Amino acid sequence: MxxxxxxxxxxxxxxxxxxxxxxxxxxxxxxxxxxxxxxxxxxxxxxxxxxxxxxxxxxxxxxHSVKFGDAIVDLGAEWYSGGDDTDVYETIKESNLTEPTCFTQIFYHSSGKRIDHGIITELLNIFEEIQQVAVEAKEGVTVEDHIKEKYSAKIRERYKDNSEMLEFASDFLEVIRKEVTILHGAFSWGDVSAKSDHEEPAENNWLNWKGRxxxxxxxxxxxxxxxxxxxxxxxxxxxxxxxxxxxxxxxxxxxxxxxxxxxxxxxxxxxxxxxxxxxxxxxxxxxxxxxxxxxxxxxxxxAVAKIFFYFPTRWWLQADLKSIGLFWTELDQVEFLQQFGTDKHWLLDLPIFYPVTNNPSVLEAFLGGKSVPQIELLSDDEIIDGIMLVLNKFVGNEFKNITKPTEILRYNWYSNPHFRGTYSxxxxxxxxxxxxxxxxxxxxxxxxxxxxxxxxxxxxxxxxxxxxxxxxxxxxxxxxxxxxxxxxxx
Ligand SMILES: Cc1cc2nc3c(=O)[nH]c(=O)nc-3n(C[C@H](O)[C@H](O)[C@H](O)COP(=O)(O)OP(=O)(O)OC[C@H]3O[C@@H](n4cnc5c(N)ncnc54)[C@H](O)[C@@H]3O)c2cc1C
Structure with missing residues (x-):
């Protein structure tokens, strides 16, 4: 034995x-x-x-999640777009770690007025419709050409009896361009193929991590x-x-x-x-x-640039601030650069500021386009001075007491040799x-x-x-x- x-x-x-x-x-x-x-x-x-x-x-x-303000912010990936039956997704769901994010885009005009939300929703819905049928895009055509063609046809048809609205809708294409460059992380929407193999996961709720x-x-x-x-x-x-x-x-x-x-x-x-x-x-x-x-x-x-700003005085308090979208007229852009210098051109690539979930004193700016490498080289002070110009111009009428942010947080994804970009x-x-x-x-x-x-x-x-x-x-x-x-x- x-x-x-x-x-x-x-x-x-x-x-x-x-x-x-x-x-x-x-x-x-x-x-x-x-x-x-x-x-x-x-x-x-x-x-x-x-x-x-x-x-x-x-x-x-x-x-890259970092403590900033009252919670954790994400310098890199922020919203989980999973939804298939991986173990990880099951755990995330069961442990209640995330929640769907509701994006509402409120836009302001470069003259300082808030734009009617119904109009913005209508134009964004047109863009959304085009996105949904992206599978129908032709091979060999860029996202730029595809969206321009489809969007122009749709707005011409929809606003054929409303020349003022047609003009505004045409100018709004510039906002769409900025959002598309962010979506694809490209310097130009002319660099991206309209036809793609990308598949959206079954459930894409843009889950956020509740400040974690x-x-x-x-x-x-x-x-x-x-x-x-x-x-x-x-x-x-x-x-x-x-x-x-x-x-x-x-x-x-x-x-x-x-x-x-x-x-x-x-x-x-x-x-x-x-x-x-x-x-x-x-x-x-x-x-x-x-x-x-x-x-x-x-x-x-x-690459894209994400910049977080901490405001010790929450000047948008009481206001139901869902976002600050920036709609520029061409003339206002020219005047802005004449007044403040062409080195402020990067500010024209900024489409929107968002309040950050569970972080009440923080606003996040998301930028794409050709300015990104230049933005990475700017000092914090130059960035803060720039965004103060833009905030005062667009929402200075609505919020009289805009204060300077005291802290700023960002990450240089493009110049960092361990990344050299954000997403492919x-x-x-x-x-x-x-x-x-x-x-x-x-x-x-x-x-x-x-x-x-x-x-x-x-x-x-x-x-x-x-x-x-x-x-x-x-x-x-x-x-x-x-x-x-x-x-x-x-
Ligand atoms: C600003 C930004 C916003 C984003 N937003 C979202 C979002 O909301 N939702 C989403 O799903 N995705 C988002 N993404 C994309 C997502 O983050 C990436 O697709 C994903 O993280 C890629 O993971 P990976 O493991 O393939 O590569 P990485 O995360 O890049 O990992 C590769 C690792 O390799 C290391 N490495 C590089 N070179 C070397 C070397 N020579 N030796 C040793 N190590 C090296 C790097 O340091 C890095 O840690 C975003 C990305 C960025 C940057």
Whole structure:
């Protein structure tokens, strides 16, 4: 009996030993949602020899939630647009962590008057109708040309007997242009293809995190929320910027800028499309195959700017301030630049200020377009002086006591070398291929002995849900599953 026990124990030890020996070593580059999703899925399926190397001094990537004012604000992703039956979404729903966001766009005229809300709603509905039938857009046409054509036809028809309204509706196209550049994160709406493979999730309620910040989703992913005792012990090494990945051998070697290096059986690269565009020629050894390089070049990524302002005196108190949309006439724009200088041109790219959920003294400005790189270079004082000009011009009549913000918070997504942009989009060029560029980007590469050594995740590798956190999570799960399929641990 005793001998039997020893034999069993030895067999058990042998099994455990063998399993550890066989357990693959995996390195994930980037602790954004894709990287953390991949690591947590591997971990939950008993592949635990996983390290995440992260260049920044924090986790989250383009999820960046920071305390500001009375709550947490999101410098990066803010609204969750998921809604499919992932475990994460189930937990979010069950734990009541989010709520749908209601966006109401109240617009002011550059002459300082509030514009009738009914008119704005009507024009935004026309835009919405065009968005909904975007599937009907022609291949080879930009979002700019598509929207201009459809919008002009619709307003000409609707306001054929009302020349004043027709003129206003035509000028309102400029507001739509600004919102579209933000939506796609492009510097110009002429850079984005009207036809796209993007699919809206079944339920898209633009969920906000009730003042807790999008980072809550990272806690859910790492199983630290809702029950912190269940947290997965993921190994995440911060301040580890990867310099070069040598991937065609049996083992992949990852060298970092600080001189450290790591060996792994598989590496999952989750860095943004912006980083790939900037670094693909030096990041990989041997260099990437042509098809992947072309996909990186052809897909689009630019940036938006989000700026938060804290006002110690809430001058819009008592007012049911849902937003401050800015409608400029052409003449007012010219006069504004003549009076305050052409270096204030960036202010013309600002379509709207929003009050921030659960953060009563904070307003958020969202800007897109060609000014974004310039805005990142401006000092805080220049930004505050600029927005004071605009606020006084547009809402100074309605609110007599506008005060200066005392704090400002923003993040330079475009110039930060670890991001080089905010979210990806499809271009006319990226759509001129049989297999989508995102799919080409997602395909794993094999080293010697046909071993799959280099895998790719991240929002820009998602053929239908690119540009979102939800899409990034899907790609992390996809690549984890690819490895789990090899090791058959599920
Ligand atoms: C301003 C802004 C607003 C947004 N709004 C929304 C929104 O409301 N809803 C939504 O769903 N999505 C939104 N998004 C998009 C969303 O944030 C991204 O799609 C998503 O976070 C991408 O996740 P990822 O894991 O693919 O990449 P990332 O989050 O970029 O993660 C990649 C990680 O790799 C790291 N890295 C880069 N280079 C290296 C290197 N050489 N070595 C090691 N690590 C490296 C980076 O630091 C980063 O942490 C927004 C993004 C921004 C910036």
């Amino acid at each position: 005793f001998t039997m026990k020893i034999v069993l124990l030895t067999l058990l030890q042998l099994f455990v030993f063998t399993r550890c020996e066989n357990e693959p070593k995996i390195i994930i580059i980037g602790a954004g949602p894709a990287g953390i999703a991949a690591a947590s899925k591997l971990y939950q399926n008993n592949i635990t020899n996983v390290k995440i190397l992260e260049a920044e001094n924090r986790i989250g990537g383009r999820i 910040g999008f980072k809550t989703i990272l806690d859910v992913l790492m199983q630290n929320c809702p029950d912190p005792s269940k947290e997965l012990p993921l190994e995440i090494i911060l301040n580890k910027e990867v310099k070069i990945i040598t991937w065609d051998d049996d083992e992949v070697t990852v060298e970092c800028f600080d001189g450290s290096s790591y060996k792994a059986d598989h590496v999952i690269v989750t860095v943004s499309l912006g980083v790939l565009k900037n670094r693909y020629q030096t990041l990989f050894n041997p260099e990437l195959p042509e098809n992947k390089k072309n996909a990186i070049e052809e897909l689009g990524i630019a 989009y499809q271009t006319i060029q990226s759509r001129r291929r049989k297999v989508s560029a995102e799919t080409a980007l997602s395909e794993p590469l094999t080293g010697k002995n046909r071993k799959m050594t280099l895998l790719f995740a991240g929002e820009a590798t998602n053929p239908t849900h690119y540009g979102s956190v939800y899409g990034a999570l899907e790609t992390g799960y996809r690549e984890a599953q690819r490895l789990l399929d090899i090791y058959k641990t599920v």
